[in-house]
Amino acid sequence: MLSQLVAIPSVNPSLDPAGDGEGAMAAFAAGWLRARGLLAQIEEARPGRPNVHAAAGAGGRDLCLCAHLDTVGVGGMEIDPFAAAVAGGRLYGRGAYDMKGGMAAVMAAAAVLAAEGPRGGRLSLALVADEEYGSVGADAYVRMHRPDGCILAEPTDGRLVLTHKGFLWLEVRTRGRAAHGSRWDLGVSAIGRMAPVVAALEVFDRDVLRARQDPLVGPASLHCAVIGGGTGVSTYAAECRLQVERRLLPGESAHAAAAEMERVVRGAAADAEVRPYFSRPGLVGAVDAPLSRAVVGAGTAVTGAAPPVEGAAYWTDAAIFAEAGIPAVIFGPTGAGAHGSLEWVEVDSVVAVAGVLAEATRRFWGQ
Ligand SMILES: [Zn+2]
Known part of the structure; x- marks a missing residue:
């Protein structure tokens, strides 16, 4: 079944306009799950961007198993991204690791639980669109469904990830005064005014944010990511825009982080404008939660051994479930090459994760 999932292209079309999107993956998964006794339906998160919601059982606690349907693009890959070749216990292809391996484990666990006949609880499956870009799938899912907990099978190499970072995106704008390049007496370069802002942000990152440590995920950080300004070499630049990304520690408020960055920017250029335009919170989890x-x-x-408990630097859809009041953790298979040129998943680890997900669901139900 994992080979079939990898063979169906589902490149996120928001990342790559030539990408196939989630439609064929969603249709395959819904059909596969219906054939195994689950109620499965396609729900459009946005036009042309389907989620699959599947359910089994009635009454008791509702545990959701979640995977994303989309992958990143295939440019630069050194293997056939959709051949799903198996060698040495590894299955190769785009999405094998991130995260069709996890999706196969989720679907297999659901089939086992549906065949047993769920006792004392309900099972939900959230197979969501667009995790690799804007997470419109997870956003739509938590508006429509309210499970009591969620396990995301993102690839964690058999570790239980309870906590991860969030992020905040801001734009900084400085203004100058356009003038002919010879008119030093009239012109003010907006780029020249941005330079001390960049320097101040670098110092703030190094001296303040790196000292702010979380024991599981490491330090907070920021970086100046995109900059642009000016219209021609003989004209003083009227405007300069800088996009900055700030990675938030679990539990850090995006609002407070934005206010703090505004103070740093204003200290370097008093009339610079600072506009936070997008953020996602981190994930905060507890090892003693049910x-x-x-x-x-x-x-x-x-597996015979307790999974190591860890934090992660990257962001996932788990934070969207948690923000909606649904406790969420991440546990998935072993492999390498997420978003890379050589992606693979260890087949045995997919089977093991399926077994762990099914047993974790029974335990969450109280069996
Ligand atoms: Zn992923």
Whole structure:
């Protein structure tokens, strides 16, 4: 089944206009799940961007297993991205690791639980669109469904990830005064006014943010990511725009981080404008929460060893579930090459994750 998933292209069309999108993947998954006794339906997160919601059981606690349908693009890959070649216990292809391996584990666990007949709880599957770009799929899913907990099978190499960073995007704008390049007496370069802002942000990153440490995910950070300004070499630049990304520690407020960055920018250029335009919170989890205990207990029972508990530097859809009041953790298979030129997943780890997800669900239900 994983080979079939990898063979169906689902490159996110917001990342690559030539990408196929999630439609064929969603149709395949819904059909596969219906054939195994689950109620499965396609829900459009946006026109042309489908989620699959599937369910089994009635009454009791509702545990959601989540995977994303989309992948990043295939440019620069050194293998056939859709051949799903298997060699040495590894399955190769775009999305094998991030995260069709996890999706196969989620679907297999759901099939096992549906065949058993869920007792004392309900199962939901969230197969969502657009995780690799804007997460419109997860955003739509939590507006429509309210499970009591969610396990995302993003690839974690068999570790239980309870916490990860968030992020904040801001634009800084400085203004100058346009003038002929010879008119030093009239012109003011907006780029020249941005230079001390960039320098101040670099110092703030190095001296303040790097000292702000979380024991599981490391330090906060920022970087100046995109800059532009000026219209021609003989004209004083009237405007300069800088996009800055700030990575937030779990629990850090985007609002407070934006206010803090505005102070740093204003200290370097008093009339610079600072506009926060997008943010996502981090994920904060507890090892003694019922969902964490269910996964640790299941991992121990299925694999013989408790999964290591970790934090992650990257962001995931888990934060969207958590922000909606649904406790969420991340546990998935082993491999390498996410977004890279040589992507693979260890087949045995996909089977093990499927077993852990099914057992964690039973435990979360109280069986
Ligand atoms: Zn992913």
